[in-house]
Amino acid sequence: MTVAPPTPARGALAGLRVVECGDGVAAAYATKLLADLGAAVVKVEPPGGDSTRRRGPFPGGEPHRERSGLFLYLNANKRGVVLDLERDPDRAALTRVLDDCDVLLSDLPAARLEACGLAWPQLHTSHPALVMTAIAPFGLSGPHAAYHATDLTLWAAGGIAYLNGGGPGTDDMPPLKAFGQQAGFQGGVHAAVATMGALFGRARLGGNGQLVEVSIQECLASILELTYAYWPYMGLVASRLGQKPIQPLDFFECRDGWIYLCCIEEHQWQQFVDLMESPDWAGIDLFRDRLSRGANWDALKIFLQEWVREQSVRELYETAQARRVPFAPVSTMGDLLRSEHLGARGFFAELAHPAAGRLRYPGAPYQLGRTPWVLRSPAPLLGEHTAGVLGALGLDARAVAPPAPATESR
Amino acid sequence: MGPLSGIRVADFTWVWAGPHATLQLAHLGAEVIRIETLQRPCVTRLLPPWPDGVPGPNRSGYFNQFNQGKRSIVVDLKTPEGLDVARRLVACSDVAAENFAAGVMDRLGLGWDVLRALNPRLVMIALSGYGAYGPEHEFVSYGPAQVPLSGMSSLTGYRGWPPMHVGISYGDPNGGIHGAFAVLAALWHRERSGEGQYIDLSQWETTMAVLPEGIMDAVMNGVAPERNGNRDPLMAPHGIFRAAGDDRWIALAIRNDDEWRRFVNAMGAPELADDSRFATLAARKANEDALEELVTAWTASRSPEDTTALLQRAGIAAFPAMSNRDIFEDPHLRARGFFVELEHPEIGVRRHLGIPWRMSGTPCAVERPAPCIGEATDYVLGEILGLDTATRDDLRARGVVA
Numbered sequence: 001m002t003v004a005p006p007t008p009a010r011g012a013l014a015g016l017r018v019v020e021c022g023d024g025v026a027a028a029y030a031t032k033l034l035a036d037l038g039a040a041v042v043k044v045e046p047p048g049g050d051s052t053r054r055r056g057p058f059p060g061g062e063p064h065r066e067r068s069g070l071f072l073y074l075n076a077n078k079r080g081v082v083l084d085l086e087r088d089p090d091r092a093a094l095t096r097v098l099d100d101c102d103v104l105l106s107d108l109p110a111a112r113l114e115a116c117g118l119a120w121p122q123l124h125t126s127h128p129a130l131v132m133t134a135i136a137p138f139g140l141s142g143p144h145a146a147y148h149a150t151d152l153t154l155w156a157a158g159g160i161a162y163l164n165g166g167g168p169g170t171d172d173m174p175p176l177k178a179f180g181q182q183a184g185f186q187g188g189v190h191a192a193v194a195t196m197g198a199l200f201g202r203a204r205l206g207g208n209g210q211l212v213e214v215s216i217q218e219c220l221a222s223i224l225e226l227t228y229a230y231w232p233y234m235g236l237v238a239s240r241l242g243q244k245p246i247q248p249l250d251f252f253e254c255r256d257g258w259i260y261l262c263c264i265e266e267h268q269w270q271q272f273v274d275l276m277e278s279p280d281w282a283g284i285d286l287f288r289d290r291l292s293r294g295a296n297w298d299a300l301k302i303f304l305q306e307w308v309r310e311q312s313v314r315e316l317y318e319t320a321q322a323r324r325v326p327f328a329p330v331s332t333m334g335d336l337l338r339s340e341h342l343g344a345r346g347f348f349a350e351l352a353h354p355a356a357g358r359l360r361y362p363g364a365p366y367q368l369g370r371t372p373w374v375l376r377s378p379a380p381l382l383g384e385h386t387a388g389v390l391g392a393l394g395l396d397a398r399a400v401a402p403p404a405p406a407t408e409s410r
Numbered sequence: 411m412g413p414l415s416g417i418r419v420a421d422f423t424w425v426w427a428g429p430h431a432t433l434q435l436a437h438l439g440a441e442v443i444r445i446e447t448l449q450r451p452c453v454t455r456l457l458p459p460w461p462d463g464v465p466g467p468n469r470s471g472y473f474n475q476f477n478q479g480k481r482s483i484v485v486d487l488k489t490p491e492g493l494d495v496a497r498r499l500v501a502c503s504d505v506a507a508e509n510f511a512a513g514v515m516d517r518l519g520l521g522w523d524v525l526r527a528l529n530p531r532l533v534m535i536a537l538s539g540y541g542a543y544g545p546e547h548e549f550v551s552y553g554p555a556q557v558p559l560s561g562m563s564s565l566t567g568y569r570g571w572p573p574m575h576v577g578i579s580y581g582d583p584n585g586g587i588h589g590a591f592a593v594l595a596a597l598w599h600r601e602r603s604g605e606g607q608y609i610d611l612s613q614w615e616t617t618m619a620v621l622p623e624g625i626m627d628a629v630m631n632g633v634a635p636e637r638n639g640n641r642d643p644l645m646a647p648h649g650i651f652r653a654a655g656d657d658r659w660i661a662l663a664i665r666n667d668d669e670w671r672r673f674v675n676a677m678g679a680p681e682l683a684d685d686s687r688f689a690t691l692a693a694r695k696a697n698e699d700a701l702e703e704l705v706t707a708w709t710a711s712r713s714p715e716d717t718t719a720l721l722q723r724a725g726i727a728a729f730p731a732m733s734n735r736d737i738f739e740d741p742h743l744r745a746r747g748f749f750v751e752l753e754h755p756e757i758g759v760r761r762h763l764g765i766p767w768r769m770s771g772t773p774c775a776v777e778r779p780a781p782c783i784g785e786a787t788d789y790v791l792g793e794i795l796g797l798d799t800a801t802r803d804d805l806r807a808r809g810v811v812a
Contacts (some may be wrong), residue, residue, distance in 0.1 A: 007664045007709060012596055014600035016598075026597075029620075033588075054644070056623075059630045060630075061631070069622060069626025069630055070623050070626065071628070072650070073428065073626055111442065123430045127455075136658070136712070139746055141744075141745075143742045143747060144563065145720050149727050150648075150665065150727045152640060152642070152649075152650070152663050153661045153727045153729040156659070156728075156730065156732065158732070159732040159733065159736070160577050160578060160731060161577070161650060161661065162439055162577075162659070162730050162733050162751075163578060164574070164577030166571070166574075172652040174640065174651065174657075174659055175648070176566070176567070176568065176577075176639065177640050178566050178576035179576075179635075179637075180620065180622075180624065182580075182620060185620040186584075189587050190766055191676075192591045193438075193591050194767035194769075196594035196773070197594070197772075198413060199598070200413040200598075201769065203421075204411070204771075204772055205771045210769055210771030211769070211771075214766060214767045215766055217743070218748050220565055221737050221766075222765075223578060223583035223587075224578065224737070225578040225579060225582075226454070226457060226458070226459065226472035226475070228734045228737060228738070228763055229459050229734075229760070230459045230734055231735045232738060233458075233459035233460065233757075233760060234462075234463065237734060238734045239657065239708060240577065241657065251563070251573055251574070251575075253570050253572070256561075258564070258573050259558075259574065260554070262555040272442050278585050289485070296744055299648040321550060326549075326555050327558065328551075328555035330558040330566060331561040332634060333624050334634070334688065335561070337628055338546055341547075342544075343544050344544045345541055346426075347615055347618070359626070359630065360629050361626070362619050362622055364605040365588050365592075365611070365616040366535075366588060366589065366609055366610065366611040366612075366615075366616065367610040368592060368608075369607040370599070370605055370607035371595075394597060
């Protein structure tokens with residue numbers, strides 16, 4: 001468990017004031033990264049609440065807008081206000097909130113930003129020191145700027161989906177997305193990086209802010225590993241259907257779960273063969289080096305599966321690692337929650353929430369020695385801080401729209 | 411000029427995760443200096459793709475993509491003078507970055523305790539698979555094995571299939587980009603406090619940071635979501651469907667019943683709007699196999715570009731599943747100026763992927779192609795460390811630098 005440090009250290013970003021105006025994962029994750037290091041984040045939600053409140057996972061599978069695991073995770077450490085940006089008084093209130101603020105982070109579509117009174121030129125005039133980071137599926141300009149997108153279509157647009165599938169002989173299976181909303185998370189973390197850059201840029205701009213534009217398609221294209229360059233360098237299309245040049249790099253079923261066998265260097269394979277007590281088949285010429293093992297993978301895979309099936313994941317993992325062979329367990333969620341290693345590092349953080357109760361959350365993604373990552377407060381109830389945030393500015397919360405009544409079945 | 415101009419990074423990283431972190435800092439305008447050796451060059455310098463299939467340490471598209479804008483010096487860190495060069499460079503840098511196996515920097519004489527004594531304002535980041543402590547911290551970690559280790563593979567895959575990969579060594583860039591953010595936050599703190607600090611980043615943990623939907627389900631309900639291909643609990647159809655052409659596909663997602671009606675109109679099958687098997691999300695989820703067959707029957711004979719244009723006009727999220735060639739040729743990315751086409755001394759102009767953000771006030775640009783190995787040795791020794799020509803020649807003659 002992450003516990004508060006003995007002397008309550010200030011986060012690295014303490015003093016930074018951020019407003020998040022968005023929906024879904026991208027902007028919320030960017031501001032989560034800022035909030036978890038100490039920034040004061042105000043999350044603006046529409047009266048019906050953020051869409052992640054409806055996504056779950058929920059305890060018992062029962063939808064409840066205060067109990068969505070995704071929402072609770074993304075929005076801890078933030079204060080939440082409800083504003084209906086269709087209404088003038090609410091837009092005026094938002095403008096006042098921004099007066100006190102360093103960063104506005106948004107993933108709303110460009111047209112919606114404008115309709116909400118958040119167009120950059122006007123905002124820059126009224127709030128010259130403000131950094132505005134606008135995350136958009138395809139960026140704010142270019143022929144596809146107004147294209148509709150979801151996490152799935154972006155994963156395809158960025159080129160990563162095309163690389164993943166069942167390998168040789170699975171031509172009928174579609175490109176496969178990764179679990180979760182990874183386009184949103186990548187948009188978010190890239191936006192957090194660029195936002196920090198823009199904050200440093202204020203020193204160079206006489207204290208002025210600037211507009212930062214983040215294209216999620218570009219974020220994803222920029223992490224295509226070595227595959228993208230195959231076209232400009234060799235005129236080759238990278239495909240998920242081809243045989244991998246090097247093997248073993250594959251999933252195998254043990255008697256108690258799945259393991260990933262990974263032998264990239266020759267000495268790793270030799271160690272693995274030794275660990276298996278050098279079965280006869282391992283010595284045949286078809287498997288003599290990593291390239292021949294790649295070329296003859298269909299055959300080798302059968303031998304390996306037979307051997308691996310009798311093993312236990314944990315034992316094989318630890319025995320291989322003791323020989324510097326980089327196998328990994330195919331961790332289940334339960335494995336993660338029970339991991340001794342993660343436990344010793346205090347990865348999971350525990351926090352109580354008035355509607356969702358006491359839960360463990362994924363914790364620090366990095367450990368900063370002097371200014372720790374800390375989970376301070378649970379995600380806001382819908383509109384929980386509207387009166388407090390507006391009141392501190394001398395505004396009357398009764399002038400703005402109230403949260404919509406909850407609709408889910410209880 | 412990028413907003414981090416004036417910030418210097420002593421970059422000891424290799425392979426992908428570390429170089430990806432320092433690439434972001436270079437994108438923001440920092441001066442990133444790779445410290446390299448000839449004995450063990452960066453793994454990616456030795457990997458394809460190479461123009462004309464001809465290998466060479468300066469020819470790899472993999473290296474050249476993730477090291478744009480950086481400089482390179484060659485130093486033999488196993489010699490006392492070489493170690494001294496590295497330490498002096500760190501002493502006048504703002505950031506040091508490394509992603510070696512546990513203990514390597516300490517054995518080289520470049521551990522955090524040594525470096526912070528040289529430079530109290532230093533921000534140092536170590537990116538590793540498992541983190542700098544914990545019972546498994548000395549385990550070997552390779553990019554492809556990080557995806558299963560993190561839990562991502564157990565959640566990813568076609569329905570009823572084994573756990574699967576995600577197509578790239580996701581833990582590497584995800585760890586790298588999170589690492590860049592952590593460094594920027596630590597620099598922000600340093601600007602206010604004067605103090606540097608050490609950052610311990612575990613790629614395993616940064617990957618779990620982007621898997622909350624799986625982890626929270628296990629926390630709340632003791633179960634994990636089943637592998638379910640490209641499907642989504644709240645949208646249907648939601649998939650990547652066969653299109654006309656050789657291995658062409660289109661991704662599309664219908665977010666609500668109104669979009670469904672617009673979709674069937676765009677398909678030219680408005681009668682489907684009244685088909686009770688598909689009229690509501692619940693009905694479409696209940697009949698999803700039939701639904702996907704019906705969608706495929708339409709998409710399979712059309713180009714993914716035509717279908718995308720048609721559906722986008724109807725306000726529906728759709729896009730072709732892009733190959734590396736499609737990305738290279740994408741008119742939208744070109745119109746946005748995303749690509750970087752700089753003259754590289756050995757391989758000429760190659761179209762590289764550029765910076766995924768734009769700044770209105772302090773524009774970011776890739777200033778130079780990825781460095782040939784050792785291209786900046788003289789610059790660093792002379793202009794940054796202030797060594798005179800005779801000293802530089804001597805170090806070179808004795809193989810300390812190259």
